Amino acid sequence: MTWSKKNNSNFRTETVAGGGLLSRRNFITNAATGSAVFLPMSYAAAESFEGVPETWLTKGGEFSNYGMPPDSGQHPIRWISNHPAVPGEGVTWTPHHQLQGSITPNGLHFERHHNGVPHIEAATWELALHGKLAKPTALSLNDLHRLPMHSETLFIECGGNSNAMWRDQPIQTAAGYIHGLLSCAEWTGVKLSHVLELAGIDPDATWVIADGLDSSGVTVSIPLEKALDDVLIGLYQNGEPVRPSQGYPARLVVPGWEGITHVKWLRSIMLTDKPLMSKFDSVSYTDLMLDGKFNRFSFVMEVKSFITQPSPGYELQQKGLYEIRGLAWSGAAPITRVQVSADGGSSWTDAELQSPVLANSLTRFRVPWNWTGSPATLLSRATDSLGNIQPLRSEIINNKGGNSYYHYNGTTVWSVDEQGGVRHVYI
């Protein structure tokens, strides 16, 4: 397969074979032309070793305490979009157009911070549980580690993910820069229900108010019903302690719900009989509808999918066989079906879903495709086990108008031209 990145200043130039792997040829060229990892040969190899890979003849690089990606400029990175006057207010995007599988590496998990990453001393940190509880309690990290742990592979998606899709004109940028406020990891921690039960829940408690230790005032109200159902106090991400940028020492993980509810750098949990109506409950993360009203407490991230390869920035260099690959997810129920069209939705085929298909997780889908060299219009459409079908973009715009900003879950269409260039289009 020969997809390569277009030599276009909008994109990082890099050659990618099979959707993200360097070709063997590139690997050897890099090594031979002074990649720091490999030491130069200091002796001539015996004649019988002529023509063998140079790496056979050179001792390799050192061990390291923490494995890092190659320092070649070829490795996927997150792009940063932040506020010019408030550098800690912004996001980093997961580069889905360069990734495969369904787990996001920890260093590429998206971030949404409102005023930077706080430094927190784990040794003195405590989580305070108060409000409508029999025994208001402070739990240290040691306390949390002694409780039964639970792991789940879960996506987190910012409510504002894909907000460029509301624009009048299709944005021309990489797929990860449109849909990359979305990541997926195995989260391990303690069930919130467990610690709340330890502290004794008052019968009239109906809401949970969680706040964080950063300086942005993030405070979020979550119905107690959800808290008791499946919310985790996340302590580990893909097996290692949650990183500072993901909420160390502990964050909420709220399966299937919008990112803002996954409060990072957790400080306190208060049980109440009403929501706080903080700015983060009742101002930001409310969705403006056609009639001028705002949807509030729109927690669930609804069924959605997009094609990660090919996508804008890729160039199809030859006619013939390709694999169309993408991601599908739903915060309501497991994905049951992803349909892919190469003719703008006139006809569809079912993509193969990578198993296991897990609830509230990213599902990788793939479908083989023979590109004949004529223009093609690619899109995917996901369905979950409750029968929710991802809407076409036109359906969303007709139903909600163009001002919603949050919760875009419509289709995304890539058009392939005769030269093999890929562009974002609305149909």
Added chain:
Amino acid sequence: MSIFKSKDSVAVTVVPNVLSLVLLCFSLSVFIPVAIATELSASEKNQGLGRSLSSAEIDALDTHIFLDGTNLPAGQGSVAAGRELYSQHCSACHGHAGEGGSALELVGDRALLTTPYPDKGIGVYWPYAPTLFQYIKRAMPPEHPGLFDNNELYSLVGFVLYLSDLLPEAGVVNRTTLANVELPNKDGFVDQLPIPK
């Protein structure tokens, strides 16, 4: 492994590791303490886990400002004092009259909500004035959150509300005033509750 350090009375059983693991894990603990909390009843489980919060600690935590003004602090300010503070600490990002700049506008036109170019702003989409107090107190200005005392915060919130014609220029701003301000978008929401199944 400090996470298993137990300085209190919770019951833990210790089980010896299988030999092969002991050999492999020469640098790790040989014994894995297992919290047996799962088998105990809810009240027993709490024994030794965490510490009780004192009433002073609870009071210090119970500071979230609710929409009806619960937990708004004592103190008062004025629109005039707020104007001074705003021009010094806020206008660089939000504009001199709240029209926006590098940061979003605080004043807007509600009539545009159903057009393709809706405004933001306190009078456009904020439902409750006490929430504004809590937010500015905790988060603004981003370079120095926590800069203002409660009197100054009442002044700033008062001035921001005045910019949207939601408070008169004269008079004081305090917890009663704020709890009584009715914002135009108070009823502008459709709550997506109960949570979908």
